[in-house]
Amino acid sequence: MSKERHSIILAAGLGTRMKSSKPKVLHEILGRTLLGHVLTSVGSIRPDRRIVVVGAAADQVTSYLEESFPSAETAFQAEQNGTGHAVRVAMDAVADLQGTVVVTVGDAPLIRPETFQAILETHEATGNAATVLTAVVPDPTGFGRIVRGENGEVLRNVEHRDASEAERSIREINSGMYAFDADALREALSRLKSDNDQGEEYLTDVLQILREAERPIGAHVVDDPTEVLGCNNRAQLAELSAIMRDRINEGLMLDGVTIEDPATTWIDATVSVGRDVTVHPGCQLKGATAVDSGAEIGPDSTLVDTIVDADAKVIRTHADQARIGVEATVGPFAHLRPGSTVGGSGKAGAFVEMKGATLGEGSKAAHLSYLGDVTVGTNANIGCGVIVANYDGVKKYHSEIGDGVFIGCDSTLVSPVNVKSGTYVAAGSVVTEDVEPGDLAVARARQRNIEGWVERKRPGTVTAKAADEALRDEHEPGE
Numbered sequence: 001m002s003k004e005r006h007s008i009i010l011a012a013g014l015g016t017r018m019k020s021s022k023p024k025v026l027h028e029i030l031g032r033t034l035l036g037h038v039l040t041s042v043g044s045i046r047p048d049r050r051i052v053v054v055g056a057a058a059d060q061v062t063s064y065l066e067e068s069f070p071s072a073e074t075a076f077q078a079e080q081n082g083t084g085h086a087v088r089v090a091m092d093a094v095a096d097l098q099g100t101v102v103v104t105v106g107d108a109p110l111i112r113p114e115t116f117q118a119i120l121e122t123h124e125a126t127g128n129a130a131t132v133l134t135a136v137v138p139d140p141t142g143f144g145r146i147v148r149g150e151n152g153e154v155l156r157n158v159e160h161r162d163a164s165e166a167e168r169s170i171r172e173i174n175s176g177m178y179a180f181d182a183d184a185l186r187e188a189l190s191r192l193k194s195d196n197d198q199g200e201e202y203l204t205d206v207l208q209i210l211r212e213a214e215r216p217i218g219a220h221v222v223d224d225p226t227e228v229l230g231c232n233n234r235a236q237l238a239e240l241s242a243i244m245r246d247r248i249n250e251g252l253m254l255d256g257v258t259i260e261d262p263a264t265t266w267i268d269a270t271v272s273v274g275r276d277v278t279v280h281p282g283c284q285l286k287g288a289t290a291v292d293s294g295a296e297i298g299p300d301s302t303l304v305d306t307i308v309d310a311d312a313k314v315i316r317t318h319a320d321q322a323r324i325g326v327e328a329t330v331g332p333f334a335h336l337r338p339g340s341t342v343g344g345s346g347k348a349g350a351f352v353e354m355k356g357a358t359l360g361e362g363s364k365a366a367h368l369s370y371l372g373d374v375t376v377g378t379n380a381n382i383g384c385g386v387i388v389a390n391y392d393g394v395k396k397y398h399s400e401i402g403d404g405v406f407i408g409c410d411s412t413l414v415s416p417v418n419v420k421s422g423t424y425v426a427a428g429s430v431v432t433e434d435v436e437p438g439d440l441a442v443a444r445a446r447q448r449n450i451e452g453w454v455e456r457k458r459p460g461t462v463t464a465k466a467a468d469e470a471l472r473d474e475h476e477p478g479e
Contacts, residue, residue, distance in 0.1 A: 031268025
């Protein structure tokens with residue numbers, strides 16, 4: 001029978017230094033909340049139970065968990081009386097926990113799944129009562145130091161403010177993340193005291209209690225010390241975002257993606273990018289975006305929850321919940337709003353906006369068009385300045401444009417209307433009725449030129465002077 005494994009995530013604090021109505025752990029970097037990153041990584045150990053300790057703004061955190069991590073449980077810490085107290089609240093809430101308990105903080109989004117696996121393996125292989133995750137850092141100021149014995153064994157954790165001069169020179173710090181034997185943890189928590197400056201129960205004191213009980217304590221040193229960085233304010237949030245950005249971009253480049261300027265390219269942890277994709281400078285790929293092999297993105301494009309198929313090109317475009325087909329071209333300065341699809345080899349060109357619209361395979365709207373709530377068939381041509389007027393001020397309506405249709409420049413289709421396959425619409429038309437296959441729709445007033453209007457109505461203007469000169473030139477005999 002395999003050993004039980006559980007995780008406790010400490011997320012009860014509001015994080016007052018964030019100066020936000022939103023709890024700290026719900027602030028986001030690269031596609032997930034801080035808490036979401038931690039829960040995703042700790043999921044690598046396949047815990048039987050994931051218990052999130054909530055407190056300040058508990059309703060917000062609980063709502064988030066119900067939506068994004070429904071299998072997670074919560075334990076409510078009514079008063080934030082320290083990390084030890086928080087873990088005890090979780091252990092009391094689920095009294096039957098056995099096996100190994102991994103404890104981590106909810107505001108350290110950079111810890112990798114592999115690191116949780118490594119500390120768990122170290123802990124279980126050595127039979128420790130507790131294994132603390134540590135890091136060796138250039139500047140340990142403010143962090144608890146790991147004090148080791150002559151043989152390298154972990155003796156205790158000492159907080160910076162309580163450390164001697166010699167202890168402050170130690171560069172190995174306590175990350176605040178642990179693996180515990182559940183029974184040993186439960187026993188040590190029952191002996192915690194709050195006789196300190198803050199009047200709180202510290203989880204770090206568990207190490208000393210276990211050492212005094214002659215229970216084995218170990219440590220796992222993380223290779224990359226940035227993994228254990230937490231977040232207390234907006235400046236640190238930006239720092240963590242930049243580290244994660246670089247980590248994601250490096251991983252993608254090693255997997256065969258060309259990123260021309262990693263410093264200006266922001267790709268969420270939730271995004272999928274295939275091989276031989278090229279990402280030009282100034283791009284943001286967010287949410288559930290997926291880019292298939294050979295596609296070219298940017299420069300200066302933002303894709304949110306958007307699918308880009310193989311070999312497509314997306315240039316200076318904002319796309320949200322859209323689909324861009326194989327070898328399609330979008331942009332520059334295009335806006336694909338939710339529900340928009342550009343079919344294979346199709347084109348939504350410069351200053352084209354689409355909303356709830358589909359351009360079929362090979363169809364093109366080259367520039368300066370608005371396509372709202374319309375389905376366009378294959379190999380159609382949408383001329384410059386075409387508008388599908390889908391909204392009457394109260395309701396929105398859907399229109400259909402068939403295969404091989406040619407819509408002339410500066411035309412307006414007043415929805416709902418059906419321009420059937422194999423039809424033409426003359427430039428400048430306002431189409432309000434269906435157009436049958438093979439027909440040409442002409443819906444514009446007949447031109448009328450009013451002779452002498454400029455001279456009568458605009459005398460003395462630049463236009464009048466130009467007209468007078470043109471008329472003289474026409475009436476003077478040629479050389």
